[in-house]
Amino acid sequence: MTKVLLVEDDYWLAEMEAGVLQKAGYEVEIAPHALAAIELVDTFMPDVIILDVLLAGSTGFAFLNELQSHGDTKEIPVVLCTNLAEQFNDTQLGAYGVRRVVDKSTMHPSDLVVAVKAVLG
Amino acid sequence: MNGGDGRYEVTPLIAAAHELKAPLALVRQLALRLEDEHLSEAERARLLRQTVLTSERALRLTSDLTRSARLEDALFTVEPINPEQLCRDIVSELAPLFEVYGRRVEVKTRKHPLLLVANRDLLRRILLGFSDNALHYSTPGSAVSMQINALKNSGTIRIGVRDYGPALSSDMWRKLQKKLRTAPQSIHARPESSGLGLYIASQFAEAMNGRIGAVRHKDGATFYVELQASSQMSLL
Numbered sequence: 641m642t643k644v645l646l647v648e649d650d651y652w653l654a655e656m657e658a659g660v661l662q663k664a665g666y667e668v669e670i671a672p673h674a675l676a677a678i679e680l681v682d683t684f685m686p687d688v689i690i691l692d693v694l695l696a697g698s699t700g701f702a703f704l705n706e707l708q709s710h711g712d713t714k715e716i717p718v719v720l721c722t723n724l725a726e727q728f729n730d731t732q733l734g735a736y737g738v739r740r741v742v743d744k745s746t747m748h749p750s751d752l753v754v755a756v757k758a759v760l761g
Numbered sequence: 762m763n764g765g766d767g768r769y770e771v772t773p774l775i776a777a778a779h780e781l782k783a784p785l786a787l788v789r790q791l792a793l794r795l796e797d798e799h800l801s802e803a804e805r806a807r808l809l810r811q812t813v814l815t816s817e818r819a820l821r822l823t824s825d826l827t828r829s830a831r832l833e834d835a836l837f838t839v840e841p842i843n844p845e846q847l848c849r850d851i852v853s854e855l856a857p858l859f860e861v862y863g864r865r866v867e868v869k870t871r872k873h874p875l876l877l878v879a880n881r882d883l884l885r886r887i888l889l890g891f892s893d894n895a896l897h898y899s900t901p902g903s904a905v906s907m908q909i910n911a912l913k914n915s916g917t918i919r920i921g922v923r924d925y926g927p928a929l930s931s932d933m934w935r936k937l938q939k940k941l942r943t944a945p946q947s948i949h950a951r952p953e954s955s956g957l958g959l960y961i962a963s964q965f966a967e968a969m970n971g972r973i974g975a976v977r978h979k980d981g982a983t984f985y986v987e988l989q990a991s992s993q994m995s996l997l
Contacts, residue, residue, distance in 0.1 A: 649897065650783070650787060650897075651862050651863065651901065652787065652791070652811050652815075652861075652862075653787055653790060656790060656791075656794055672900075672901070673926070673927045674927075675927050676927075723779070723782045723783055723786055724779075744786050744790075745782055745785070745786040745789070748793060749790065749793060749794065
């Protein structure tokens with residue numbers, strides 16, 4: 641089963657998004673902050689990561705830098721799910737290993753499933 | 762955003778828009794979820810409750826912004842206030858929100874009551890803001906506690922809101938300290954938000970001749986407000 645690591649610090653949103661992904665057949669783990677996410681990358685070994693940029697304790701970019709600094713994690717595709725979608729462009733995000741951006745403020749919950757399918761090819 | 766370092770400067774207006782976007786986006790997601798015809802009655806009721814509570818959080822922010830913008834021309838009274846009683850009122854108000862998020866909020870009881878001089882509404886808004894921040898940063902299952910202490914050397918009383926969550930890095934902490942003293946800045950500079958809530962809290966505290974600050978712990982943080990102790994304390 642494809643494993644999705646959902647890094648989202650809003651409890652309700654994470655719960656809802658995880659429900660949609662599980663219904664679509666994915667195994668999901670939720671990390672409420674970057675420290676937990678780093679730990680889960682090692683133990684859960686996700687096939688794809690869905691990441692909120694603004695996280696408690698550390699920003700999502702610090703987490704992305706951490707992923708990029710290790711050979712075994714830098715290839716994990718990342719979907720950015722953010723309220724700040726309009727602030728980023730593909731060039732900037734590509735350098736962080738981000739394959740797709742989903743605008744949290746306009747998305748439908750099922751858009752996450754579409755994004756995961758797209759980055760996994 | 763400018764350049765390639767992921768930073769961009771924000772005005773208070775942009776910061777306000779950003780802060781409001783998160784709860785509005787969540788309300789929208791909750792509403793979309795409610796369209797699912799297969800939801801159980803219990804699930805539907807839970808989603809509706811979450812929608813109401815999230816809307817209330819957004820509304821609190823909008824009323825704080827309005828109050829903050831009108832501080833200079835507004836006349837407000839300061840009076841002796843029992844901070845423990847005020848904290849208890851806030852805990853009663855926030856308990857349902859904390860409960861649905863799987864957290865608790867409590868007041869550390871004092872043996873001897875204290876009195877401080879403040880405007881009840883402004884102090885309430887500061888503490889609601891700190892509590893809301895603590896709710897977001899705290900670990901599920903943990904308790905956020907409100908603590909009241911007399912600082913005898915300065916004749917002030919400190920009300921702190923302590924959360925238990927991921928430790929902030931030293932770098933993040935330095936940025937946060939800077940944010941406690943200044944207007945909303947680069948969104949990228951601080952985890953989670955533009956710092957607008959802290960800015961509003963510092964404005965409210967200054968209007969009452971007080972100040973706000975923060976203490977870093979290895980397992981979370983305490984945000985506090987310090988205000989003058991009431992001379993009526995000697996009567997207690």
